Amino acid sequence: MRVPFSWLKQYVPELESPEVLEERLAGLGFETDRMERVFRIPKGVVFARVLEASPIPGTRLTRLVLEAGRAVEVVSGAGNAREGIGVALALPGTELGDLKVGERVIQGVRSFGMALSPKELGVGEYGGGLLEFPKDALPPGTPLAEAWPEEVVLDLEVTPNRPDALGLLGLARDLHALGYPLVEPEAPFQAEAVPLPFGLQVDDPEGAPHFTLGYAFGLKVAPSPLWLQRALFAAGMRPINNVVDITNYVMLERAQPMHAFDLRFVGAGIRVRRAREGERLVTLDGVERLLHPEDLVIAGLREGESVPLGLAGVMGGAESEVREDTEAIALEVACFDPVAIRKTARRHGLRTEASHRFERGVDPLGQVPAQRRALGLLQALAGARVAEALLEEGRPKPPDPIPFRPDYANRLLGTSYSEEEQLSALRRLGCRVEGEGPYLVTPPSHRLDLRLEEDLVEEVARIQGYETIPLDLPAFFPAPDNRGVEAPYRKAERLREHLAGLGFQEVYTYSFADPEEASLFRLPPFPLRLRNPLAPEKAALRTHLFPGLLKVLRENLALDRPERALLFEVGRVYGAGEGRVEEKTHLAGLLFGEGLGLPWQGEGLSGFFLLKGYLEALFRRLGLDFRVEAHPYPFLHPGVSGRAWVEGEARGFLGELHPEIARALELPPVWLFELTLPFPERPFAFQDPSRYPLALRDLAVVVPEATPYGEVEGVLREAAGPYLEALALFDLYQGPPLPEGRKSLAFHLRFRHPERTLRDEEVDGAVARMVAALRERGWGIRE
Secondary structure, X not given: OEEEHHHHHHHOOOOOOHHHHHHHHHHOOOEEEEEEEEOOOOOOEEEEEEEEEEEOOOOOOEEEEEEOOOEEEEEEOOOOOOOOOEEEEEOOOOEEOOEEOOEEEEOOEEEEOEEOOHHHHOOOOOOOOOOOEOOOOOOOOOEHHHHOOOEEEEEEEOOOOOHHHHOHHHHHHHHHHOOOOOOOOOOOOOEEOOOOOOEEEEOOOOOOOEEEEEEEEOOOOOOOOHHHHHHHHHOOOOOOOHHHHHHHHHHHHHOOOEEEEEHXXXXXXXXXXXXXXXXXXXXXXXXXXXXXXXXXXXXXXXXXXXXXXXXXXOEEEOOOOOOOOOOEEEEEEEEOOHHHHHHHHHHXXXXXXXXXXXXXXXXXXXXXXXXHHHHHHHXXXXXXXXXXXXXXXXXXXXXXXXEEOHHHHHHHHOOOOOHHHHHHHHHHOOOEEEOOOOEEEEOOOOOOOOOOHHHHHHHHHHHHOHXXXXXXXXXXXXXXXXXOOOHHHHHHHHHHHHHHHOOOEEOOOOXXXXXXXXXXOOOOOOOOEOOOOOOHHHOEEOOOOHHHHHHHHHHHHHHOOOOOEEEEEEEEEEEEEOOEEEEEEEEEEEEEOOOOOOOOOHHHOHHHHHHHHHHHHHHHHHOOOEEEEEOOOOOEEEEEEEEEEEOOEEEEEEEEEOHHHHHHOOOOOEEEEEEEXXXXXXXXXXXXXXXXXXXXXXXXXXXXXXXXXXXXXXXXXXXXXXXXXXXXXXXXXXXXXXXXXEEEEEEEEEEOOOOOOOOHHHHHHHHHHHHHHHHHOOOEEOO
């Protein structure tokens, strides 16, 4: 949200500076994404009044005669160039960025300067027409920078739970709670007791729990005054005309969207209903939209029929928009169901300032004050006459009182605020405090986020200042049924630490998945679909983690080309069974790139062996048995695919991504694993390291090519006896002089006795037993 400093200062006149404001807002929980200075109007730009406007024959250009302290001519190609408006005129010699304005002849007309659009002037993004001012906004020839000074704008991050802060008045109220005096905006007007020329019918009170219609007539549509245009441009909106600009101004002030309908198209009244099958509406953006039966529409009652005039809470219709010749309007200010507005906006791909606010919720009691504020401005700026009566449907319920205990707040926060400090902070926020403890606190209607006692406690901490909360950790005595609840978290953290220690980097990916990706990754269709997804590509819940890791790798490879990557994620996956959702926790990992430093690099298997080695190291640290046996998976390479076993239980898979999937994703070879958590636990046993020397031997075993390494290791360990401390494979060899179909596995053997020095004959005896066990299997020894 863009917050112009000078505009906010109208409500909080004692604000010291934009820098102080940024600090105060940060303390209140509103982070400033950036602060920028806008409206640096160049020297040489003056206010000018258009005296004459005549088309240049054979062109789309217009010859303008301007009063700018003296009469001058300019040529303009803008479609809105016409007599009777004020414009921004750049005189010859003015520098507009890289452009230097000069005097030149265009189509036989000497153009003395240039009439500017908002984009050319640098105050907005619109470049499709001239920036229009009232013709008497300033004395002709006045430098525009004098009436349009530089502005500082803070771009705030407003959290979804604070919809009231999407209006500058909401921010001002929070600043008032810090001690700044607050000036409530007023726009008094003289109302007339005239009959209303329209009625109101609300068919869907759930979709529109509170709906009001005001009546303004005799108004003159014209460009808005400079101060109003400047405020809207600073807030990121383009001025249209005084009527539309007033509705936008009040929306930005009060976080209450509103819409003005040209009364000529309203007919006998307004009807709020759901759309009918097949109905269409051309919205203000010029797009014809097929309405959905769940869309809430504002319809006009004409000749016994109700004709859609706008998408409620999202965008008005083009037919009933305010035009130059509009003389009377029906002003809609309503409270709509946030869910209905969000669904409608998403269905039609529309995200507007109005829908953004309605989706989060508006003050249910704020419609009448917003009506009066807008009607007062219409009378002041558009010369409107205003009807005293308002049409109103719905009676929104005021907020319920919330029990509040100051001692509980201190206990929860670990503070020692006095009762008066806490109650005073709540009163400054607009809460009504009653009772004598426990107190009953009724929040203001615009604070939709205050529903629980804990919400009030948070407000006390926020207004008192988070920096006043002690840094000491409070004493924690868990209830008996809570003891040990942190164990799964600690186990997961320990697992993360082990993986990080092995060189893996943790990533976090979305739990949402694209339903179309199931076929790409050769997975069954995702069983769980979202009714209201954030986007089509996030319409299902994932069943595996590895697709997310592959996306992360792909995105990073598009930005850079690392030689190697080790990634892992611990996250939830989702399935369905017996009419209920099944939620499991998985651990998945990914290895990309070789350069592994292994003594063998054959047939692309080095990545598999390295990833398997990482997992063996992980489970060795966890004290668990881990092994892999060949097993096909549709998403893994047919020849490099295995089932992972932990403590004799099948836990997942390990292998190379299937080459066809890798080609579809434009990825090089990638190795993956995914395992189901939690792993079983084995009691930790500490053993003192031996003081005695170790004995080293080497042994090369010749076995059939298809013999798994794990089988050979098992035979060696079983035959060696209790003093074999470790064995490590250091070489794999195939070729002459070995027979075809045989391989040699060479091991380093390490023996040690925990309480004495081993004798040579003991070590040799252990090696002899190992050789005998190998020969019993029909295996040989490489001499």
